[in-house]
Structure formats: structure tokens, C-alpha cells
Amino acid sequence: MTNPLLAPWDAPFGLPPFERIGEAHFRPAFAAAMAEQLTEIEAIANDPVAPDFANTVEAMERSGITLDRVSAVFFNLASSHTNDELQAIQREVAPKLAAHHSAILMNARLFARVQALVDAGEASGLDAEQARVLELYHRMFVKAGAKLDGDARERMTAIMQRLAELGTAFGQNVLADEKDWVLVLGEDDLAGLPDFLTGAAAREAKARGKPGQYAITLSRSSIEPFLVFSTRRDLRETAWRAWTARGETTNWPLVEETVRLRAERARLLGFANFAEFKLHDQMAKTPVAVRDLLMAVWEPARKRAGEEAETLAALAAEEGANIALAPWDWRFYAEKQRKREHDLDEAETKPYLQLDAIIEAAFSVANRLFGLSFRAVEGLALHHPEARAWEVLGPDGGHLGLFIGDYFARPSKRSGAWASGIRCQQKLWAPGRPIIVNTLNISPGGEGESALLTYDDARTLFHEFGHALHGLMSDVTYPFISGTSVARDFVELPSQLYEHWLSVPEVLAAHARHYRTGEAMPAGMIARLKAAETFNQGFATVEYVACALVDLEMHVLGDGDGFDGGFDGKAFEARVLEGIGMPDAIAMRHATPHFQHVFAGDGYSAGYYSYMWSEMMDADAFKAFEEAGDVFDAGTARRLASSIFSAGGRQDPEEAYLSFRGKLPGVEALLEGRGLA
Numbered sequence: 001m002t003n004p005l006l007a008p009w010d011a012p013f014g015l016p017p018f019e020r021i022g023e024a025h026f027r028p029a030f031a032a033a034m035a036e037q038l039t040e041i042e043a044i045a046n047d048p049v050a051p052d053f054a055n056t057v058e059a060m061e062r063s064g065i066t067l068d069r070v071s072a073v074f075f076n077l078a079s080s081h082t083n084d085e086l087q088a089i090q091r092e093v094a095p096k097l098a099a100h101h102s103a104i105l106m107n108a109r110l111f112a113r114v115q116a117l118v119d120a121g122e123a124s125g126l127d128a129e130q131a132r133v134l135e136l137y138h139r140m141f142v143k144a145g146a147k148l149d150g151d152a153r154e155r156m157t158a159i160m161q162r163l164a165e166l167g168t169a170f171g172q173n174v175l176a177d178e179k180d181w182v183l184v185l186g187e188d189d190l191a192g193l194p195d196f197l198t199g200a201a202a203r204e205a206k207a208r209g210k211p212g213q214y215a216i217t218l219s220r221s222s223i224e225p226f227l228v229f230s231t232r233r234d235l236r237e238t239a240w241r242a243w244t245a246r247g248e249t250t251n252w253p254l255v256e257e258t259v260r261l262r263a264e265r266a267r268l269l270g271f272a273n274f275a276e277f278k279l280h281d282q283m284a285k286t287p288v289a290v291r292d293l294l295m296a297v298w299e300p301a302r303k304r305a306g307e308e309a310e311t312l313a314a315l316a317a318e319e320g321a322n323i324a325l326a327p328w329d330w331r332f333y334a335e336k337q338r339k340r341e342h343d344l345d346e347a348e349t350k351p352y353l354q355l356d357a358i359i360e361a362a363f364s365v366a367n368r369l370f371g372l373s374f375r376a377v378e379g380l381a382l383h384h385p386e387a388r389a390w391e392v393l394g395p396d397g398g399h400l401g402l403f404i405g406d407y408f409a410r411p412s413k414r415s416g417a418w419a420s421g422i423r424c425q426q427k428l429w430a431p432g433r434p435i436i437v438n439t440l441n442i443s444p445g446g447e448g449e450s451a452l453l454t455y456d457d458a459r460t461l462f463h464e465f466g467h468a469l470h471g472l473m474s475d476v477t478y479p480f481i482s483g484t485s486v487a488r489d490f491v492e493l494p495s496q497l498y499e500h501w502l503s504v505p506e507v508l509a510a511h512a513r514h515y516r517t518g519e520a521m522p523a524g525m526i527a528r529l530k531a532a533e534t535f536n537q538g539f540a541t542v543e544y545v546a547c548a549l550v551d552l553e554m555h556v557l558g559d560g561d562g563f564d565g566g567f568d569g570k571a572f573e574a575r576v577l578e579g580i581g582m583p584d585a586i587a588m589r590h591a592t593p594h595f596q597h598v599f600a601g602d603g604y605s606a607g608y609y610s611y612m613w614s615e616m617m618d619a620d621a622f623k624a625f626e627e628a629g630d631v632f633d634a635g636t637a638r639r640l641a642s643s644i645f646s647a648g649g650r651q652d653p654e655e656a657y658l659s660f661r662g663k664l665p666g667v668e669a670l671l672e673g674r675g676l677a
């Protein structure tokens with residue numbers, strides 16, 4: 001019996017043979033793939049020939065190809081279509097993978113070769129891309145603890161394994177809470193809910209074996225519109241409490257242990273705290289720079305949120321509601337206020353925002369900016385029957401990559417939206433063109449109807465598609481710096497920048513069409529959508545910045561400092577929020593016990609500020625098009641493609657931005673964009 005994960009992948013586009021892959025294949029495939037890479041690494045480390053770039057760095061780039069393939073399939077499934085068995089495998093494999101990577105990065109002979117190349121410097125005659133890859137490899141080894149010895153070395157390995165376990169458990173606990181909770185409604189409980197929501201809720205209830213009823217779930221695309229539209233304050237409170245309590249009963253101890261271990265890890269590596277360690281090689285570089293940016297945004301945002309709260313409270317009073325504005329009221333009254341100020345309500349705009357049309361809009365923008373085209377490919381076996389694939393063609397009509405979109409919410413998918421890769425772009429071996437996946441959580445439409453998006457959903461779709469383009473357009477030699485393998489506070493630039501094109505009036509006019517009548521979105525509605533962009537930005541900015549500050553402050557705690565007498569995560573979170581004067585009627589966008597960016601893995605730890613850092617740049621970068629007098633200006637688009645979308649991590653991010661724009665941005669364009677200037 002051959003394991004399809006390990007056999008050559010001969011499906012079209014070199015896709016994994018999804019229809020032949022079963023859960024039972026993963027354990028043996030991971031074991032074989034890790035063993036294979038260790039053999040490869042041993043051969044490099046023990047090579048009797050003096051180290052050079054090809055026999056050391058490039059050889060490492062060529063190692064672990066099987067493991068990359070197995071991991072890509074597994075982790076895509078584990079986040080977008082998981083089950084009990086995959087979760088059990090994930091719990092088992094996460095610490096093993098952490099140990100495996102530690103073993104490679106702690107290989108003293110291997111590191112000595114890398115160090116020798118760094119020491120040789122100019123003498124090695126590397127080209128610019130090779131020099132950059134070498135620098136990043138060296139940095140990765142040092143960050144993993146390659147310079148440690150004795151007990152510290154062992155301790156580091158143990159810490160990394162434990163952190164991997166904690167991250168996996170954290171994410172699984174959140175998913176369990178999301179899967180378990182459902183608010184089942186009868187006909188009498190639907191007051192205020194628009195058709196699109198009752199349609200989706202009816203379908204969800206039917207799928208859960210409750211035909212004739214309506215089910216609201218904790219998926220953002222189900223619960224958010226419920227909080228916006230339900231006139232039943234009691235039900236809104238119930239739903240809001242369940243939503244914000246995800247992970248509350250299980251994840252605090254995991255948070256506390258994670259924060260402590262991260263601080264210890266940083267200390268072992270010679271840093272005062274984890275945030276300093278995490279930030280030293282990012283664009284921001286220091287916790288102070290991050291705090292400065294966040295606070296520059298926080299104060300005007302909090303002030304605006306205070307004004308917004310007063311307006312909403314006045315509206316509630318005017319309607320005769322005798323209440324103090326609570327977090328479960330905010331979205332409800334904000335929507336009414338939006339309607340009043342801008343004559344816009346979600347139920348009115350949503351019928352014009354069909355999923356398929358917005359996908360087409362994202363494609364069409366890529367065509368106008370970068371000359372790309374997209375061809376739907378039918379009949380491929382993908383990871384889930386709801387996923388769809390498009391072949392992406394470059395300006396010359398040649399194959400650029402494969403794009404997979406997996407848009408609908410389901411209980412087996414984790415919440416949120418993200419871009420991931422099944423294969424990254426590189427030029428060392430074939431196939432070198434990428435396969436990139438966008439995963440969203442859109443409520444499917446009612447029976448026989450197309451899925452409709454909120455304007456926010458549409459923006460999310462554009463956002464993730466920006467990440468996808470960053471992967472698809474990548475044009476580098478080495479996988480290590482391919483596509484989105486860039487600094488964390490730079491990686492949101494392509495995605496957030498791409499969002500700007502959704503709100504270009506001609507894009508909406510061409511693609512926003514009524515799902516029943518086919519009629520284009522009226523120009524007046526487009527103008528009102530545009531005018532409403534800065535509406536409620538006090539709220540949106542506060543709920544985001546509060547999260548970024550809690551993340552930062554938890555990770556500037558030094559080892560020992562702050563932990564004496566135990567570290568109480570919940571009390572700490574409360575203290576930070578109190579310290580910044582968090583408004584009562586607004587909650588963190590992600591409370592710590594379900595803050596997956598930061599605790600379900602290491603990705604955005606001490607890094608949630610990255611979105612705002614990137615926003616500084618995207619607001620300024622879009623200005624470059626406006627200054628050119630055309631949001632599709634060819635010259636500006638060409639520079640954007642060469643300096644950013646196709647450049648991967650070839651350059652230091654600051655240099656990359658400078659080569660596009662000629663100067664670094666300040667916070668002004670960001671504040672202006674949010675209407676907070």
C-alpha cells in the first residue's frame with residue numbers, strides 16, 4: 001500500500017491527491033517526511049567539503065520538500081475542514097514538529113557552516129538575493145537558540161515543544177466552543193431580522209437537524225448581523241455573551257503558561273522580554289515604537305468612540321428605550337444611526353453584493369493593475385466540495401499559479417478569514433509555481449439563492465485576495481523568501497492596500513448587481529457607501545487597538561517581573577484596559593481567551609499591531625495612485641508589482657517600501673482614512 005501523501009503527486013497542477021488522502025495517512029507520512037529531512041540535514045552538516053552557499057543554504061532550501069508538502073495538506077485541512085481524528089493528530093504532531101525544527105536549528109555543525117558563510121561576508125561572492133537569504137537563515141538559527149549550550153539549549157527545546165502543544169490546545173478549545181453553541185430561534189424570535197439572515201439561519205438549522213427553526217451560530221457572519229438587526233435585547237445579550245466567552249472556561253491557564261514560557265524563551269536569547277525579541281527584526285523594531293503608534297491612534301479613536309456612544313444613547317432614548325448602552329446594543333443602534341446619517345442599511349446593500357460577483361471584482365482589479373487573468377477550472381478534487389479553483393495567467397498568458405477559494409462557513413472550519421499556501425513559488429525545482437488558498441466564513445445563501453455579502457465581508461474577500469496575489473505573483477529564486485514570507489508588520493500591506501480598490505466607485509458600479517433583478521447598485525447608494533466609510537470608526541479602532549495593546553503589554557513582561565506571585569492573565573487584561581480607559585460599551589475585538597492570532601500559535605504574538613503598522617503604509621501607498629490621478633495608473637502599478645507584490649522577502653521591508661514610494665509614511669494618512677484626523 002503506498003501512502004498518497006508520499007507518492008508523487010500527479011493530479012493536475014501538481015495538486016495533492018485529495019480524494020485518496022485519508023486521516024490514517026498523516027501519522028506515517030509525517031514520520032517518514034521528518035526522518036527524510038533529518039537524513040538530508042545530516043548530510044549537509046557532515047559534508048566534508050568546505051561550506052559554500054550551494055552546499056549549505058541552498059541544500060537546506062532543497063531539504064524537507066516532502067515535509068512541506070505533507071504539512072501544507074495537513075494544516076490546510078486542520079483549519080478549514082477538521083474532525084476529531086485530525087484534531088487528535090494535530091495535538092500529537094505539533095510538539096513533534098516543534099522538536100524536529102528545533103533539532104535542525106540546534107544542529108551545531110550545521111550552524112557552524114552558516115556562521116562560516118556569514119563570517120566570510122563579501123568574499124563569498126553572493127548575489128543580493130542570496131546574501132539576503134543567508135542573513136535570514138542566520139537570524140533564524142540564532143533566534144531558535146543555536147548559540148546556546150548546555151542546560152539552556154535543552155530548556156529551549158523543551159519550551160518550544162510545550163509552546164506548540166499550548167497553541168494547538170488553545171485553538172481547539174475555541175473551535176469546540178464555537179461548534180457547541182447555537183441559538184435556536186422559533187418564528188416568534190425573528191423580530192428585526194432581514195431575509196438574508198433568516199434564510200441562512202433556516203438553512204443552518206436544517207443542517208443541524210432542526211428543520212422549520214432558525215439557528216444563529218458563533219460564526220462572525222451569523223452572529224454579527226444578528227447583533228445588528230435583532231430587536232430582542234434579551235437575545236442579543238445572550239448571543240453576545242456566548243460570543244465573547246469563547247475559550248473563557250478553558251484557555252486562561254494556557255494563556256498564562258504561554259506568556260511565561262515566551263518570556264523565558266526571550267531571556268534565554270538575551271532579550272529583556274518577548275516583545276523586544278519578537279520586534280527586533282520587524283519594521284517596528286521596538287515595543288516603544290509600537291506603543292507610540294498605537295497610542296497616537298488610541299486617543300483620537302477613544303475620543304471619537306465617546307462621541308459615538310453619546311449619539312447612540314441619545315438615539316436609544318429617543319426611541320423610548322430606557323437603557324444604559326451595553327456592548328450588545330452598540331451594533332444595533334449603530335446600524336440605525338448609519339441609516340439615519342447616510343440613508344444606508346445593510347439589508348439594503350447586501351442584495352447587491354453577491355459572492356460570485358465580488359470574486360469577479362477582485363479578479364478584474366488584478367487584471368487592470370497587473371494584467372492577470374483567471375480561468376475557472378472545473379472537476380478538480382480539492383480539500384472540500386465547496387472549494388473552487390481558478391488557474392491564474394500572467395500578463396503574457398502564461399501559467400502563474402492556481403488559486404483556490406473556500407468561502408463558506410461550516411462547523412469544521414475555524415472562524416475568521418485567512419490566506420494559505422499548498423505550494424509556494426520558487427525557482428529551484430519543478431513545479432515552482434504556487435497554489436494559494438483563500439478561506440472565508442461567509443454564510444451560504446438561503447435555499448437556491450446566491451450567497452450575499454455585507455460590505456465588510458466584501459472587504460475581507462479583497463483583503464485575503466491581496467495576500468493571495470502576494471503569493472501568486474511572487475518571483476524569487478528561494479522558497480525561504482517566497483511570497484508572503486516577509487516581516488509580519490509588512491505582510492498586511494498588500495492585503496490592506498487591495499481593500500482600497502473595492503470602494504472605487506467604478507468597481508462597485510460594474511460588479512455590485514442585485515441578486516434578483518441584476519440591476520447595478522445605484523450611483524447614489526455607492527456614494528452613500530463611500531461617505532459612510534468613516535462611520536463608527538471610533539468603535540472599530542477602539543476594539544482593535546485595545547487588542548493590540550493587551551497583546552503588547554502581556555509580552556513586555558520580563559521573565560520573573562510581573563510573574564512573581566503568579567501571573568493572572570484575566571486580571572492583567574482588565575488592568576491594561578482600565579489603564580487606557582477602555583469604554584464600557586465596547587469590548588476587545590478578540591478577548592484574550594479566544595485571541596487566536598496571538599495564542600493559537602506564534603504568528604501574531606506581540607504582533608497584532610501589525611495591521612495598523614501596515615495600514616500606515618497602505619493608506620499612504622494608495623495615495624500614490626491618487627496622486628498619479630488614476631487608481632489604475634500603469635506606472636504606479638508596475639512599481640507596486642516589482643517592489644512589493646512580486647518581491648517576496650528579497651529586500652528589507654523598509655527598502656522595499658522606499659523603492660515603491662520614495663519615502664516612508666507617517667500616521668497622517670491612516671488617521672485621515674479612518675476619519676480620525
Ligand SMILES: [Zn+2]
Nearest residue numbers: 463467492495
Ligand atoms: Zn491579512
